[in-house]
Every structure is written in C-alpha cells, then in structure tokens.
Amino acid sequence: MEAFELMKSIRWSDTNGEPVCPCCGSVKKPFFLKTRMQFRCRECFHTFSVTSGTVFAGHKLSLQTYLLAIALFTNAAKSISALQLSRDLDVQYKTAWVLTHKIRESLMEYNLQDKFEGTVEMDGVYVNGYIRPANNIDDRVDRRKVFKPNKRVIISVRQRATLSDEAIGAIKTKTFVLKSENATDIRTIAYNHIKAGTAIHADESNAYDDLHAHYTMRRVNHQIEYRGDNGENNNQSESYNARFRRMQYGQLHKVGNLYLSNYANEIAYREDTRRWSNGAIFRDILTKALHAPVSNEFCGYWQGNKRVSERLGA
Ligand SMILES: [Zn+2]
CATH class of the missing domain: 1.10.10 (Arc Repressor Mutant, subunit A)
Known part of the structure; x- marks a missing residue:
C-alpha cells in the first residue's frame, strides 16, 4: 500500500496525487476498484492503474x-x-x-532540451573493437590493420559547471554512438548541440579540426601531456570514459551494440548525478x-x- 501511495503521488504530482484518466484526461475522482487496485474513469469508463501508460504498464x-x-x-x-x-x-x-x-x-529523454554553452569537453571512447589473437603465433595478424565491424565509439559531450555554480565538475552530458571518431559526425554533433562561440576542450584527434571555425578550441595532446599550458584538459571526458569502463568490465562484461546508446546514456546520467543523495x-x-x-x-x-x-x- 505504501508503494502504491508513493507511485500515485509521483505519477500524478501535478494534481497532488489525484489520479488523472490517461484516456480522456478527466480529473473527476475516479471509481476505485479496491480488489484490483485499479481506477475507473467517471466520464469515459476507462479502467487504469497507477502504472498504465508508464514503462511499467x-x-x-x-x-x-x-x-x-x-x-x-x-x-x-x-x-x-x-x-x-x-x-x-x-x-x-x-x-x-x-x-x-x-x-x-x-x-533516455533527459538533457535533450537546451544547447550546450560555456565550457564543453568532447571526447570518444572505443568499445567492442577487440579481436582475440589466434592461438598459433604464425596465424596471428596485425590487429591494428584488421577491419573490426563491431567497433563503435561513444562520443561524450559534457558541459562544465561554472565557478558560480554550487556544483563542480560537469553539469550535463549527452552521448552519441558512432562507427568512428570522424570529422563529419563530430561537426554535426557540435552544430546540433553546442552554441557557436562555446569553448570546447578536445584532444589532438583531427576529427575536431573543423570546429575551430565556430568555436574557441582548446586542444590537449595526450601523447605528451594531460593538461595543456593554458589549462586545456579533458578531465570530465576522462571521468566519463573511466566510469563507462568500470561498468563494462566490472558489471556487465559485455555491452552489445544494439543497446549501446542506452548504456552510454545511463553512464552520462550517473556522472551528472554523482553528487546527489x-x-x-x-x-x-x-x-x-x-x-x-x-x-x-x-x-x-x-x-x-x-x-x-x-x-x-x-
Ligand atoms: Zn476517462
């Protein structure tokens, strides 16, 4: 009963927990079918439960x-x-x-609304590109040169908290699954989701070179340093990538490509809420x-x- 009341209050928070008919929108107090824990609309006689029309329907x-x-x-x-x-x-x-x-x-629907602004970090993390080496050394190939059909890259875009915010680190994150970290897709992501003029921190990959035309780019060359002379860094991206790896290796062991966008978004959500209770x-x-x-x-x-x-x- 407690679970029922809690779900009722959250589901119909706009009406102080009073049920709203999902069929006709009537707010007239519905009949309550106690044995079935269901409601019946007084106007259209539609029968519904606290989970009708939700993912738990x-x-x-x-x-x-x-x-x-x-x-x-x-x-x-x-x-x-x-x-x-x-x-x-x-x-x-x-x-x-x-x-x-x-x-x-x-x-999945969260963070869709506003474009990113202020200071943003962009980076990619590769998954599912592993090829098991052949048992016999003579049969082994240079795995860098083999086409890996299942290989994907998750691009994370993270907006950093500003100094005036209570929060530190990143405050919002969106993720995209691509087949490779390429200039065309990176440009599309940036134009669709990041306001022009935003400062973007990215690594030395040439997929980000085109962004210099519309954004203030801060590049860090990870081959030689983790932080550039002027504070360029991808710490928030690294934090995202690290948590994704911990999920992959520590919990799930295998993240299939079919649902990769959902896993990528879940980690974005967890990163953005990590300081909440x-x-x-x-x-x-x-x-x-x-x-x-x-x-x-x-x-x-x-x-x-x-x-x-x-x-x-x-
Ligand atoms: Zn109704």
Missing part, C-alpha cells in the same frame, strides 16, 4: 518489486547486471533484463519511469519483440 510484478529494482539500480554506481538484479529481486533473469532496460530507456536519485529515476513516453520496445521482448537496429549517429 501491464505489470506482472508487485509495485514493491519495481521500487526495489529502482533502488538497487540507483545504488549501483557502475550499473547493475541483469544477473545481479535477478538474484537480488529473486525474479527470473529474463524479467530482470527487461526491467533494467525499461529503467535505462526512461532515462541516493534518495534524490531514486526519486528522480522513479519520476522519469512514471512519466517517460510509453515505449513498447521492451514489451514482449522474450516473445520476439526485439530492437532491430542500433541507434547510431549525431
């Missing part, structure tokens, strides 16, 4: 289980694997897999899960409803 688990899943997800600084969650919640692996992905998906993060994720536009993507996943292609691009 048509739920089969108890509301407490969803809250516990979000709490465990919140506490996992380098993410949580479906295997771990299935043990902690005592549910099937498949159930836990879908649950973690529904939570990740509800985090656990209680604040829990409430924020629950709010997002109960307000995110309904995605049917993970409904019936194990019955064959799978994402068909990755989300790539700028």
Whole structure:
C-alpha cells in the first residue's frame, strides 16, 4: 500500500496525487476498484492503474518489486547486471533484463532540451573493437590493420559547471554512438548541440579540426601531456570514459551494440548525478519511469519483440 501511495503521488504530482484518466484526461475522482487496485474513469469508463501508460504498464510484478529494482539500480554506481538484479529481486533473469532496460530507456529523454554553452569537453571512447589473437603465433595478424565491424565509439559531450555554480565538475552530458571518431559526425554533433562561440576542450584527434571555425578550441595532446599550458584538459571526458569502463568490465562484461546508446546514456546520467543523495536519485529515476513516453520496445521482448537496429549517429 505504501508503494502504491508513493507511485500515485509521483505519477500524478501535478494534481497532488489525484489520479488523472490517461484516456480522456478527466480529473473527476475516479471509481476505485479496491480488489484490483485499479481506477475507473467517471466520464469515459476507462479502467487504469497507477502504472498504465508508464514503462511499467501491464505489470506482472508487485509495485514493491519495481521500487526495489529502482533502488538497487540507483545504488549501483557502475550499473547493475541483469544477473545481479535477478538474484537480488529473486525474479527470473529474463524479467530482470527487461526491467533494467525499461529503467535505462526512461532515462533516455533527459538533457535533450537546451544547447550546450560555456565550457564543453568532447571526447570518444572505443568499445567492442577487440579481436582475440589466434592461438598459433604464425596465424596471428596485425590487429591494428584488421577491419573490426563491431567497433563503435561513444562520443561524450559534457558541459562544465561554472565557478558560480554550487556544483563542480560537469553539469550535463549527452552521448552519441558512432562507427568512428570522424570529422563529419563530430561537426554535426557540435552544430546540433553546442552554441557557436562555446569553448570546447578536445584532444589532438583531427576529427575536431573543423570546429575551430565556430568555436574557441582548446586542444590537449595526450601523447605528451594531460593538461595543456593554458589549462586545456579533458578531465570530465576522462571521468566519463573511466566510469563507462568500470561498468563494462566490472558489471556487465559485455555491452552489445544494439543497446549501446542506452548504456552510454545511463553512464552520462550517473556522472551528472554523482553528487546527489541516493534518495534524490531514486526519486528522480522513479519520476522519469512514471512519466517517460510509453515505449513498447521492451514489451514482449522474450516473445520476439526485439530492437532491430542500433541507434547510431549525431
Ligand atoms: Zn476517462
């Protein structure tokens, strides 16, 4: 019952927790079907629950289980694997897999609104480019020269906190999955998401050379130094990359390309909220899960409803 009240208050925060019909928008106090914990609209007679129209729609688990899943997800600084969650919640692996992905998906919409400004860092981290060396030394090839079809790069764009902000480090982050760190995509990302004139810190990769025309570029050559003579550095990007690696190697072990954009965004969210209290993060994720536009993507996943292609691009 406590879980029900909490979800009700967050789902319908605009009306002080009073249910709003998701079908016709009526705010007339609906009938409450107590045995089913459902509401029935007085105007259109639509029946709905506290999770109808949210990522948890048509739920089969108890509301407490969803809250516990979000709490465990919140506490996992380098993410949580479906295997771990299935043990902690005592549910099937498949159930836990879908649950973690529904939570990740509800985090996707965040940070879409404003363009980045002030001081920004951009950098890429490569994933899934590993080729196992052949057993026999004579069969081994120069792996630098082999085409790696699964190799991807995650470009993170992070806006630094300004001196007047309470926060330090970065305050917002967006991520993009590309097949390579190339000038065309980097330019598109920058033009679409960063205001002209912004100071951008980037490394020596020539993919960033075109940005000099519209931005104040601060380059740092990592081959020789981590911090340029004038304070050029990519510390926030490095922090992002490091957390992504900790998730990859420490928790998930394998991050498939199909859902790479979701994993990349999850780490962006975790980096941006790292100084918040656990209680604040829990409430924020629950709010997002109960307000995110309904995605049917993970409904019936194990019955064959799978994402068909990755989300790539700028
Ligand atoms: Zn209605």
